[in-house]
Amino acid sequence: MNCGTVREKMSLVAEGELPAEELLVIRAHLAECGACGAAYRELRQLVEDLRSLPRPRPPVGLRARIGLALDAVEEAEATERTVVRSLWEVAGPYLAAAAVVAIAFGLATLVSRPHSRGQVARVPTGVTNAVESPKEGLPAAPGPDVARPTASKTGSSDAQSDAAVADATRRIREAQDKLAMQGRDAKQPWPPELGTGRSSGVGGPPTEPLGTRGNTFGAPVGGQETIPTLNVPTQIDVNFRPPSEPVVGTSVSGTVELSARDSIPRVLVTATGDEGLTIDKPGGVLYSGPLRAGDVVRVPVPMTASQAGLHEVRIDVQSDAPGGNTNVKAFIPNFRAAGAPAPAPAPTSAADKPVNLVFRKAPVRQALLDIARQAGLRIEMAEGLGQERISQDVRGVPARAALRAVAEEGGYQVEEEAGVFRITRGTSTGGG
Amino acid sequence: MAYATAYRLIGDPDAACDATQDAYVRAYASLRTFRGNSTFSTWLYRIVVNVSLDLLRRRARAPEPLTAAFDEEEPREIEVVDHSADPQRDVERRERQAVVLKALQRMSEDHRTVLVLFDLNGLAYEEIAEVLQVPLGTVKSRLNRARLAMRDAIREDAELFGAV
Numbered sequence: 001m002n003c004g005t006v007r008e009k010m011s012l013v014a015e016g017e018l019p020a021e022e023l024l025v026i027r028a029h030l031a032e033c034g035a036c037g038a039a040y041r042e043l044r045q046l047v048e049d050l051r052s053l054p055r056p057r058p059p060v061g062l063r064a065r066i067g068l069a070l071d072a073v074e075e076a077e078a079t080e081r082t083v084v085r086s087l088w089e090v091a092g093p094y095l096a097a098a099a100v101v102a103i104a105f106g107l108a109t110l111v112s113r114p115h116s117r118g119q120v121a122r123v124p125t126g127v128t129n130a131v132e133s134p135k136e137g138l139p140a141a142p143g144p145d146v147a148r149p150t151a152s153k154t155g156s157s158d159a160q161s162d163a164a165v166a167d168a169t170r171r172i173r174e175a176q177d178k179l180a181m182q183g184r185d186a187k188q189p190w191p192p193e194l195g196t197g198r199s200s201g202v203g204g205p206p207t208e209p210l211g212t213r214g215n216t217f218g219a220p221v222g223g224q225e226t227i228p229t230l231n232v233p234t235q236i237d238v239n240f241r242p243p244s245e246p247v248v249g250t251s252v253s254g255t256v257e258l259s260a261r262d263s264i265p266r267v268l269v270t271a272t273g274d275e276g277l278t279i280d281k282p283g284g285v286l287y288s289g290p291l292r293a294g295d296v297v298r299v300p301v302p303m304t305a306s307q308a309g310l311h312e313v314r315i316d317v318q319s320d321a322p323g324g325n326t327n328v329k330a331f332i333p334n335f336r337a338a339g340a341p342a343p344a345p346a347p348t349s350a351a352d353k354p355v356n357l358v359f360r361k362a363p364v365r366q367a368l369l370d371i372a373r374q375a376g377l378r379i380e381m382a383e384g385l386g387q388e389r390i391s392q393d394v395r396g397v398p399a400r401a402a403l404r405a406v407a408e409e410g411g412y413q414v415e416e417e418a419g420v421f422r423i424t425r426g427t428s429t430g431g432g
Numbered sequence: 433m434a435y436a437t438a439y440r441l442i443g444d445p446d447a448a449c450d451a452t453q454d455a456y457v458r459a460y461a462s463l464r465t466f467r468g469n470s471t472f473s474t475w476l477y478r479i480v481v482n483v484s485l486d487l488l489r490r491r492a493r494a495p496e497p498l499t500a501a502f503d504e505e506e507p508r509e510i511e512v513v514d515h516s517a518d519p520q521r522d523v524e525r526r527e528r529q530a531v532v533l534k535a536l537q538r539m540s541e542d543h544r545t546v547l548v549l550f551d552l553n554g555l556a557y558e559e560i561a562e563v564l565q566v567p568l569g570t571v572k573s574r575l576n577r578a579r580l581a582m583r584d585a586i587r588e589d590a591e592l593f594g595a596v
Binding site: 007008009010011012039042043045046047049050051052053054055056057058059062065066069070073074172 | 435436439440445448449452453456457459460461463476525528529532533536547551552572573575576579580582583586587
């Protein structure tokens with residue numbers, strides 16, 4: 001074997017992807033030929049270096065940016081879809097009848113001639129099945145919904161195609177979420193499959209089938225798939241009180257308060273801290289047990305911060321009761337270094353401090369967080385809320401007033417209690 | 433994966449953001465063209481790669497600023513791995529990484545793409561063949577040529593590397 005041949009296969013050798021015999025011959029050559037041996041070692045080193053390159057992390061603002069862009073596409077699509085649907089409502093029956101007749105006479109090519117996208121795409125289920133049977137009847141038309149080469153034998157191709165779109169939509173949303181997570185909290189495997197987060201009914205596109213998400217509760221065993229009741233208000237109230245004296249390096253305790261409208265046999269409450277904040281409980285599990293209606297269960301949340309400043313705690317509550325999964329994210333802005341002189345300024349004075357921010361179409365949540373960060377305030381807002389976008393100029397506005405202005409524009413209200421600003425929905429039950 | 437891929441292909445964080453956004457928008461807008469012939473991720477990769485390469489071509493007139501941006505950006509990222517408690521080795525590794533990144537930027541589009549997909553993103557040959565819409569054999573030979581070309585490029589300007 002000569003050097004040229006060996007070099008052509010070097011990568012495959014490195015990947016161990018050659019038949020054993022050939023591999024032996026090449027390895028023998030590499031051992032004998034100094035130049036090839038050196039080239040091979042360098043190539044392996046290169047591969048190792050390439051693979052050890054750090055993974056670039058998306059900047060924090062990218063997710064919001066993409067979210068805005070996707071929303072714009074969504075809006076445009078929704079408009080288009082409405083137009084197409086009304087077109088179909090008017091012309092559909094005629095087209096469907098025409099399609100059936102055409103097939104009956106073996107004139108499938110007539111049908112396949114590209115009309116407008118919507119018309120072709122919306123051929124009703126039964127007809128679609130019928131036209132797929134003739135071998136060359138309907139070639140893969142340019143219309144996106146029609147051609148589906150495999151898996152078209154059973155069931156309705158429209159439904160499958162819609163399901164595929166829904167699935168892809170969900171996945172692109174998830175990918176988008178992951179993108180944001182990579183930047184901050186990639187380690188977090190939680191929650192397993194909750195109907196919380198983005199899917200809590202806020203900001204989801206109205207056309208998206210609910211069944212693709214949050215199917216955690218109320219799913220009957222082996223029965224017909226039901227649509228989870230995403231808009232049922234959470235039946236568990238969760239409040240987080242931050243530690244009163246948050247000092248870096250020592251275990252300090254916040255508190256979670258839980259209450260429920262109806263008794264729930266078992267709830268599981270866990271906490272997750274951000275990168276610099278450890279929850280001093282195995283697995284972050286704070287409580288596992290019953291929650292009776294009317295009771296308030298108070299659970300300590302021991303935590304240790306490794307650095308000063310803002311930290312974030314997420315409290316997850318899981319149960320098998322309908323509406324019994326929820327989570328809360330709370331921010332503790334004022335962890336101070338162990339030897340630091342005075343405690344952080346009183347929240348009231350922090351709230352009077354003017355902030356200097358301008359928001360343009362910013363998600364409410366992000367805007368509130370920015371204000372809290374700048375002024376050193378504690379805010380609490382349930383996960384999934386605050387996706388609405390607002391524009392506000394709060395330059396020189398006291399933080400408290402800025403919070404209120406932003407919250408109100410987004411349809412939220414602000415309650416201030418013991419230095420914590422709790423952001424809740426303005427109209428208590430979210431509209432469907 | 434989208435951002436990381438775009439970043440490594442383009443070499444500039446801002447442009448990578450643009451490309452990522454563009455890719456997601458295109459993917460979202462054309463979800464109905466996703467047929468399930470390929471996996472969703474392969475499909476998305478294809479869009480990301482195409483968008484990134486388009487963007488690169490449009491910006492082909494300005495290769496130098498890209499390299500500069502690379503230099504500025506890299507040190508911020510290199511904080512992750514620490515297998516070794518040996519600071520000297522760590523420094524060497526970082527230097528090698530910087531050399532590798534520079535060389536990667538000098539590779540041809542085809543070579544850089546296959547390296548990013550295979551070595552950085554860990555895609556299988558088959559997946560890359562789907563992403564790039566080329567035969568499997570082409571992926572394998574292209575990867576080999578890309579690695580050798582990169583090794584040559586590194587040889588030209590890095591003493592550090594030869595010391596292995």
